[in-house]
Amino acid sequence: MDYELGDAAQALRVRLRELIAQEIPPGFLGAFSANPDDLALTQAFCKTLADEGLLCLAWPTEYGGGGGSVWEQTVVREEMWAHHEPRGAQYMGVNWVGPALMRHGTDEQRAKHLPAISAGEVIWCQGFSEPEAGTDLASLRTRAVLDDDGWLISGQKVWTSYALMAQWCVLAACTDPAAKSNERLTLFIVPMDREGIEVRPIASMLGPHHLNEVFLDSVRVTEADVLGKVGAGWKVMRDALAYERVGIARYARCESLLSRLQDALVADGLWDALAPALKSRWVRALISLRVARLLAYKAIAQQNEGIDPAAAAAARIVTTTCDQTVAELLLEAAGAASLDAGPDAPIHGAIDDHWRYAQAATVSSGTIEVQRILVARSVLGSSR
Amino acid sequence: MNTDLPPDVVAFADSARHSLTRLGGVDLALRTEVDRDLREPVSRALASIGAFELDVRGDLDELLAGAQLCRIAGAVALAWPVVDELLSVDGARLALINPAAPRVDHGDLGGEWVGADLDGEAHSLEFGEPRSRAKLGPFLMPASLGPARPPVAADDVARHLVLGSWRVLGSLEAALDQVVEHVGARKQFGQALAEFQAVRFAIADASVAVRGLEELAKFTTWRLVTASAAHHSADACALRLHAVDTAVAVLRTCHQMLGAIGFCDEHDVSVLDRHLQPLLRLPVSAESLALRLVPTVEAHEFETLFS
Numbered sequence: 001m002d003y004e005l006g007d008a009a010q011a012l013r014v015r016l017r018e019l020i021a022q023e024i025p026p027g028f029l030g031a032f033s034a035n036p037d038d039l040a041l042t043q044a045f046c047k048t049l050a051d052e053g054l055l056c057l058a059w060p061t062e063y064g065g066g067g068g069s070v071w072e073q074t075v076v077r078e079e080m081w082a083h084h085e086p087r088g089a090q091y092m093g094v095n096w097v098g099p100a101l102m103r104h105g106t107d108e109q110r111a112k113h114l115p116a117i118s119a120g121e122v123i124w125c126q127g128f129s130e131p132e133a134g135t136d137l138a139s140l141r142t143r144a145v146l147d148d149d150g151w152l153i154s155g156q157k158v159w160t161s162y163a164l165m166a167q168w169c170v171l172a173a174c175t176d177p178a179a180k181s182n183e184r185l186t187l188f189i190v191p192m193d194r195e196g197i198e199v200r201p202i203a204s205m206l207g208p209h210h211l212n213e214v215f216l217d218s219v220r221v222t223e224a225d226v227l228g229k230v231g232a233g234w235k236v237m238r239d240a241l242a243y244e245r246v247g248i249a250r251y252a253r254c255e256s257l258l259s260r261l262q263d264a265l266v267a268d269g270l271w272d273a274l275a276p277a278l279k280s281r282w283v284r285a286l287i288s289l290r291v292a293r294l295l296a297y298k299a300i301a302q303q304n305e306g307i308d309p310a311a312a313a314a315a316r317i318v319t320t321t322c323d324q325t326v327a328e329l330l331l332e333a334a335g336a337a338s339l340d341a342g343p344d345a346p347i348h349g350a351i352d353d354h355w356r357y358a359q360a361a362t363v364s365s366g367t368i369e370v371q372r373i374l375v376a377r378s379v380l381g382s383s384r
Numbered sequence: 385m386n387t388d389l390p391p392d393v394v395a396f397a398d399s400a401r402h403s404l405t406r407l408g409g410v411d412l413a414l415r416t417e418v419d420r421d422l423r424e425p426v427s428r429a430l431a432s433i434g435a436f437e438l439d440v441r442g443d444l445d446e447l448l449a450g451a452q453l454c455r456i457a458g459a460v461a462l463a464w465p466v467v468d469e470l471l472s473v474d475g476a477r478l479a480l481i482n483p484a485a486p487r488v489d490h491g492d493l494g495g496e497w498v499g500a501d502l503d504g505e506a507h508s509l510e511f512g513e514p515r516s517r518a519k520l521g522p523f524l525m526p527a528s529l530g531p532a533r534p535p536v537a538a539d540d541v542a543r544h545l546v547l548g549s550w551r552v553l554g555s556l557e558a559a560l561d562q563v564v565e566h567v568g569a570r571k572q573f574g575q576a577l578a579e580f581q582a583v584r585f586a587i588a589d590a591s592v593a594v595r596g597l598e599e600l601a602k603f604t605t606w607r608l609v610t611a612s613a614a615h616h617s618a619d620a621c622a623l624r625l626h627a628v629d630t631a632v633a634v635l636r637t638c639h640q641m642l643g644a645i646g647f648c649d650e651h652d653v654s655v656l657d658r659h660l661q662p663l664l665r666l667p668v669s670a671e672s673l674a675l676r677l678v679p680t681v682e683a684h685e686f687e688t689l690f691s
């Protein structure tokens with residue numbers, strides 16, 4: 001047994017922190033703000049990472065990647081999330097669109113998209129969810145109707161993150177309503193400026209850009225736009241989402257925020273006056289976060305063995321729950337200024353930001369109920 | 385024993401609910417985030433139902449009527465500091481604050497304000513410019529302490545905590561109603577969400593929590609009028625602490641059951657949740673409220689069957 005991440009991973013963490021300190025201002029709260037400078041900052045940072053071969057560290061070298069180990073990838077995920085994802089929306093392209101293209105894309109698709117992703121030049125969005133198809137994704141209704149020139153896609157997507165920023169979308173549509181549920185869908189790679197696509201932002205408590213509606217009115221796609229095979233959309237989707245098995249390294253942001261608030265409270269002479277119960281919750285939160293991290297490591301260590309399908313779900317359950325526990329703790333510990341937002345608020349407004357976004361942790365990319373179903377199935381067997 | 389609200393109070397509550405819902409309900413609160421002048425009709429509506437004549441320092445019925453008004457204000461996220469207004473001191477609205485960093489919901493409304501901490505230490509409050517659009521507690525204003533004022537009566541502080549708790553209750557009831565409706569109507573996997581056991585249990589727990597809070601709110605209000613004054617502060621503190629704990633848990637369930645739609649500004653639960661935050665966090669955190677109760681427990685003064 002050895003929990004060392006390895007010298008390369010440790011050195012990488014140091015290097016990433018150096019780069020972040022150089023390029024990302026301390027009050028940065030992510031690209032998804034009302035301020036377009038934040039997006040520009042992340043685009044520039046992606047270039048920096050790409051230049052050092054760190055943006056697509058996980059990818060094989062033949063696709064412009066760094067060929068990094070899973071532990072180096074883990075370090076990248078942790079450091080990026082801890083520092084409010086200075087890659088902006090890029091992680092979508094890097095984490096699953098790229099790998100999905102490698103496995104299921106055509107030579108032309110790979111040649112066209114992979115270099116652009118690994119250079120940090122494009123933003124992708126994921127057009128899966130629909131008003132009637134959330135957890136039950138397989139029942140989505142957006143229709144791709146075959147004609148002589150390919151398909152015309154009509155329908156509506158919803159909750160599509162970064163749709164206004166994105167140049168490309170991986171769009172799921174039904175190509176054969178009569179087929180079995182795992183053969184109904186096809187994935188298409190569609191440029192967001194194609195005729196017939198309209199994006200409307202949805203104002204939400206999470207902040208700008210996280211949620212959008214995408215309306216599709218006879219959007220033309222051809223054979224060349226299909227990702228994988230026609231009718232294999234469900235398989236490609238599941239496969240693609242498997243790259244996101246353990247999900248976001250939320251524990252890393254939580255550990256960072258707790259550490260920053262602790263420093264701020266000590267500096268302001270407020271730490272000693274913190275209610276003992278809060279300190280005790282603080283300690284418990286740190287322990288839970290450590291558990292979350294270890295469960296993620298366990299799932300990652302088993303990545304290629306496929307032993308325990310519940311491992312990733314367990315990691316997700318603990319880390320998303322921690323996100324919300326820590327959100328409450330931060331608000332309480334910050335005291336009277338806890339609800340202040342913006343750069344002058346405690347730790348540059350990161351508490352308000354975290355609390356709002358944490359509310360969605362147990363919903364976005366697979367609800368906690370779905371994760372529980374997976375764990376229960378593994379422990380108890382299938383219920384049917 | 386009779387645990388029902390008096391009929392007069394129920395009738396007043398019905399008419400208040402009717403008029404504040406007709407005014408625009410939660411949607412009005414959302415619109416007020418961008419146009420603060422929309423508080424004008426709120427104040428007129430409150431005046432027309434006789435809200436400003438209620439004497440919540442008076443007998444049980446008056447206090448209960450005030451409590452129901454606060455409950456309805458919570459249900460529609462009313463963009464008005466009803467509790468502060470009901471407990472005005474010499475014409476100045478009374479806000480409960482943490483003197484280290486006073487923050488007051490709707491502090492920009494003008495008029496005179498008194499800020500008191502939980503021990504009743506009071507100051508006049510002064511306000512600067514409204515904050516730029518914040519999502520949580522969008523009407524919260526940073527304040528600074530002006531000249532000291534005579535201390536506020538302990539019973540006023542207690543009634544403030546209690547009326548605020550009724551407001552929390554109203555918001556939770558409204559949020560849960562929305563969620564119940566949603567899970568009954570929304571279908572996934574060919575059936576209503578309400579058919580899934582996981583959903584049923586979550587809603588059941590939330591419902592139990594809200595029922596419990598309602599009973600505690602009624603009991604505490606009754607005790608404020610009937611129990612000896614020595615108990616009022618502790619009872620009020622206990623209610624508020626429980627209201628906060630319940631709110632955090634129930635709102636979490638509400639969001640979870642709604643999925644992504646519950647985060648949208650357009651959804652009532654998002655508005656209810658965001659607008660409720662100041663009451664849940666201020667003037668002090670839940671843990672601080674709990675600490676204030678410890679001496680009461682140590683002195684065997686916390687009401688139990690054995691105290």
Ligand SMILES: Cc1cc2nc3c(=O)[nH]c(=O)nc-3n(C[C@H](O)[C@H](O)[C@H](O)COP(=O)(O)OP(=O)(O)OC[C@H]3O[C@@H](n4cnc5c(N)ncnc54)[C@H](O)[C@@H]3O)c2cc1C
Nearest residue numbers: 126128129134135159160161360364367369580640643644
């Ligand atoms: C911040 C954020 C970003 C997102 N980004 C994207 C994106 O970029 N692209 C995209 O395609 N989608 C995106 N989504 C959508 C996300 O994938 C869905 O919200 C999620 O799949 C849940 O669907 P829903 O919101 O419709 O909830 P519903 O499916 O309506 O579920 C509501 C509740 O019912 C529960 N439930 C449903 N079925 C069952 C069951 N069988 N048993 C027990 N409980 C059940 C759910 O767990 C949940 O608690 C995003 C969502 C959020 C919050």
